[in-house]
Amino acid sequence: MPRYPGLTLRILAPGAAAMGPGKADLLERIARTGSISAAAREMDMSYRRAWQLVESMNTAFTGPLVTTATGGKRGGGAEVTPLGLDLLARFRKMELSASKAIAADLKRFSARLRPARAKRRKP
Amino acid sequence: MPRYPGLTLRILAPGAAAMGPGKADLLERIARTGSISAAAREMDMSYRRAWQLVESMNTAFTGPLVTTATGGKRGGGAEVTPLGLDLLARFRKMELSASKAIAADLKRFSARLRPARAKRRKP
């Protein structure tokens, strides 16, 4: 479920996706909440998956994007490093500039899209 | 397995992805080979899946992107419609302009990527 109507942007590392809408969103929520599990709850995602995404990000780059601590005041927590914040901001910027760059073509593209049929919601 | 090092672009319809690297690639190969199965073979993809992708594209837009025929000289075949060719070209153009738009940021982004580890190939 990408959150950016119109387009989806992914940055690829040689083997896998290094950054995309999901990881960026997760990163953003971790930065705001200071917790992986809180971020996961917000996104309706299992903690396990969120943690795996964090781990994959931390190993994909030259340094960790998220640091964590166990125990303590709130039971522990997570923090987005300066590198993480930088990459996140840069990714958002790329989303925006890409979106602007394709806006004209996207318009003509969308004009050819058949109007959506009704879709069932999770009951 | 996206084929465009650096970034992946996807165009989203309300419910699902209307166009992305995979569908664009498939479309291109169908146009060149004149056959869904040949295109699928080239991509090492099951005919079934290729056909499903074609069907999803044909129903996602205002008209079919691929027309097909059974029987005949080569046993049948598929053709990419003018609409399909137009959308394909437009998508490639969007990929290119998006790529250019983010090039500078992508460079700094990639500089933070850890060099890839060796990865096992299908034997």
Next chain:
DNA sequence: AGGCGTTATGCACAATGATATATAACGATC
């Protein structure tokens, strides 16, 4: 008529992805 390669489709199975559940360690706070 029979063979051939392709489209079109169904169904069983494998592979993958994600969830759910359980458990341990941790450290501030009460």
Next chain:
DNA sequence: GATCGTTATATATCATTGTGCATAACGCCT
């Protein structure tokens, strides 16, 4: 010291996705 919420991890289960046959219809060609 007991409690609490969190990180970290393993295991089992469920859901989704893709593949692998199998089959039928089709129309040109020899």
